[in-house]
Amino acid sequence: MFKKILIANRGEIAIRIIRACKEMDIQTVAVYSKADKNSLHVKFADEAICIGEGPALDSYLNIPRIVAAGEITNADAIHPGYGFLAENANFSKICKENGFTFIGPEAEIIDLMGDKVNARNAAKNAGVPIIPGSNTLSSVDDLLEIADEIGYPVMLKAVAGGGGKGMRVINNANEAEKGFNIIQNEAGMAFNNSEIYVEKFVKNGRHIEVQILSDKFGNHLHLGERECSIQRSNQKLIEESPSLFVDDSLRDELTSKSLQLAKNVNYVGAGTIEYLVDDEKNFYFIEMNTRIQVEHTITEMVCMIDLVKEQIRAYAGIELTIKQENILMNGHAIECRINAEDPFNDFIPSPKRIESLNFAGGIGVRIDSFIYAGYQIPTNYDSMLGKLIVHSSSREKALIRMKRALQETFIEGPKTTLPLLEMIFENKDFNNGNFDINFLSKFLKKIRGKNNESS
């Protein structure tokens, strides 16, 4: 087992990893930017190394400085968390070359899954259904031909895309040329790779993903699914596990196909395979995330498995001791993301000082956060302040518990998503499980409409 792990991240996920390490008797090294010198991960870790200025390119994205911090502290492994360098193949390679175990996949697997066209082909080879579409497009004519074949509307996507960028819906042939040029430019600028491809646009899909856990001995487990349809511009806001929409036969299909893909690519560690599921319960591969995800917590709650610890063990070369038949999905878990942004003003970030706060408590409530009273939210990073997670024996009880927990939670200083979350948990359709990926944008339009009427 590792003696000392450097955590190349900040915020709640850095703390999440430090917690796992402490319980495993592994020493921890935090790295931090000057903007983060008062952040909790710096205080919780056994050692902390300042690696640069606030902007992420100078600090959390600066590979040489992070590796140097590992060298001067004699760490033996580096955990990238999520975001920043978590899915950077070059970082995985450099860690290895410099004698550190990267707690994430080998560069080849990150490359394979990071390239959307290659990932589609890998999924196809594993028998995972993919959305009808193309390989890399060479011209507008290419696009027109394929769009005619699969039928409009279609979705143009960047090959190297992710995080909701480099995507555009094309409704008819007239929009093709303009869309092609815009997305090609956007992809070039955002991902330094202007290759694009096209897929059929699935209108009313649900976003459902399967958690995978694999070791270096060819053992692959699934930990059920997560329902992540409550999102806006591909940013998730509420996640739950299991999904009300997934019945036993769909679950069998989703998980067995996911395991086949994990096997095919010799996956190691924690990974997630994302699907779009349509009204008829047809499901299509979207992408595979080769890292621990923000919403891993709800799977932990229903499966009673510490995913971060298992992930660390997997990369330390320890064989999984959990057997698939022993993984039981107990009850229902829901996670809400609390972000420092104004949900009623186009989600403008609100990086203010936390004047005071109270987090919910009581049975079945979990908080993964890093803020404290007096903490100044830096302007350089993600707006997520923390995650409020509840667990109970059924979805109904979990919903009631979340409402109770949201009432107990307040954050004074920045604008947050808390009031929006409270409104969503009062919504009948949401409570009945009657929603798809368009729910949140429709819901926001409705509130805006009401506000305009009353004013």
Next chain:
Amino acid sequence: MWKDKIKEIIYMLENSDINEIEVRFWFKKIKVTKKPPVLNVDSSQLSSDNLNVPNLNKEEPVDSNIDTPKHDSSKRLIEIKSPMPGTFYSSPDPDSASFVSIGDNVNIGDTICIVEAMKIMNEIQAEESGIVEEILVDNSSPVEFDQVLFKLKPSK
């Protein structure tokens, strides 16, 4: 925040009769110990003067003429900070002499040390000229980004 806490503890210690304070704060344990004053006086001072007064007696006359301007200029010392985390080396290789020593005159662009990161020796150059007043880091010890390595007295 953390530094402030230590300052607070030192202040408390200085103004009390106790010699040692140990506190736990944010899961870290810190211990501040007051050294008995006798141990701070070195033997050269012991030989020339009596036990407790020497420091004050010696500095008094110096203070009035030379030390006052010195004190002022010490506030305007140029700090040279590490541009990256890494290992600090004061010389190009273990057998060579240090790039600079206290009292040396340093010009802009002079290499004053090496910070090694990922097996690359990064030569650190002086961005201002001055006389080396203080070297704050021992050879081959780890340094953080922005850690002060040298203090230079500006040359006129």
